[in-house]
Amino acid sequence: MRKHNFNAGPAALPLSALEQAQAQLVDFQGMGMSIMEASHRSSEYEAVHNHAQELLRELMGIPDGYRILFLQGGASLQFAMVPMNFLGKDQVACYVQTGNWSNKALKEAKLLGETKIVASSDARPRRAPDVANISLPNNAAYVHTTSNETIEGLRLNQFPETGDVPLVCDMSSDILSRPVEVSRFGLIYAGAQKNLGPSGVTVVIIREDLLAKVPATLPSMLRYDVHVKANSLYNTPPTFGVYLTGLVLEWVKEQGGLHGIYEMNALKAKLVYDVIDESQGFYEGLVVPEDRSLMNITFGLQSEELEALFLKESKAQGFVGLKGHREMGHFRASAYNAVPVASCKALADFMKDFQRRNG
Ligand SMILES: Cc1ncc(COP(=O)(O)O)c(C=O)c1O
Structure with a gap:
């Protein structure tokens, strides 16, 4: 798997x-x-x-x-x-x-x-x-x-x-x-x-x-x-x-060259950014919306305890690489070209579910 x-x-x-x-x-x-x-x-x-x-x-x-x-x-x-x-x-x-x-x-x-x-x-x-x-x-x-x-x-x-x-x-x-x-x-x-x-x-x-x-x-x-x-x-x-x-x-x-790839990347990033933006502050984007990367989606939660729990549960569900860089902390989901739409959808669903249980 x-x-x-x-x-x-x-x-x-x-x-x-x-x-x-x-x-x-x-x-x-x-x-x-x-x-x-x-x-x-x-x-x-x-x-x-x-x-x-x-x-x-x-x-x-x-x-x-x-x-x-x-x-x-x-x-x-x-x-x-x-x-x-x-x-x-x-x-x-x-x-x-x-x-x-x-x-x-x-x-x-x-x-x-x-x-x-x-x-x-x-x-x-x-x-x-x-x-x-x-x-x-x-x-x-x-x-x-x-x-x-x-x-x-x-x-x-x-x-x-x-x-x-x-x-x-x-x-x-x-x-x-x-x-x-x-x-x-x-x-x-x-x-x-x-x-x-x-x-x-x-x-x-x-x-x-x-x-x-x-x-x-x-x-x-x-x-x-x-x-x-x-x-x-x-x-x-x-x-x-x-x-x-x-x-x-x-x-x-x-995949349709760079135009095809770009469309897919925009869709993938939107799945996750939408959860952040619709979370009423439960998740916080670390970059202003107009300058957000489609490749590296960074976000934080409201407390260190919640972040520790998010990391633990996400790992248990098969998500790898979400811990933010040591200089930034928080979380980073790198959704490069080869990350499937299904992985971004699964992450978005996990984030929504996590908020429902902990918000
Ligand atoms: C934007 C950017 N520049 C430079 C580097 C350094 O690359 P390398 O490890 O190939 O020297 C990285 C690595 O993550 C990067 O993301």
Whole structure:
């Protein structure tokens, strides 16, 4: 029996992708070995690698002039690689501060050069900062944004207009969950372990003209231009992770691509947010309604005792991953793409029942 998996990442994967991987585990397409055991220079692996790239390009509508990389080191390494590659000596790295993960990105950039927070909001309940009218310094190197703050459960609905200054986005926790206009961005990155596949793969989508900015002194593994030139095969890539990512991308396509997925995500999140909003204060959302994440639904109850009871009962009923992040406390239900509607319906029903018995 599969659990109602609301883990924040690594997180639920589509059952069909797991089953296909299972069926192909010991013999991939008649090779007499697992794809895990094949050389990353083999034609079989090359086909898997390129197919995953092509599917991502198709699903996200990634235009010509952008390259797709499969790297390692997680989104956390991208926090450092972005400034290492693009923050010039006399420039300022600009950050939109939305929560915990954008702060971590900013912290890394601070180690490497000058930074500026160009928009920020620390309101309670949480709300996204207004990014419509940010003003950038003349020597801005890039503007870094976080499309979805996984810990707070906050979504950035609007991206700033940055003119010629490259817009960078950490999309780790909502990539492929909604349509995005890739052409607005200079660079997008995401750890795979929420909506793309297993942990160990980091996707980077980079506009080719930015490659000219990479400083000559940067070591090879940290250079976007090296990885682009080698089609992410400069060193051994996370082959099994890329393979599984390809299977997940096929599943996304079967769901009607990003429009189909987005509709389903909106429906799933609404099931739970409606219970919160109709609970007359029994449940409290931790983010203002207009900035609520569709991926990470955060809420609290009125007392620590009630929260302890909610956690205990929800676990007993097969719900996994509901405890909030240690920085936020309370609860967080991560309803990524692969979490079935039925799991969100079951959670909503459980929450209503819990309120009936304890309200
Ligand atoms: C928005 C966001 N950025 C960055 C990270 C860090 O990712 P990684 O663990 O792949 O380094 C996470 C992880 O949860 C995240 O949610």
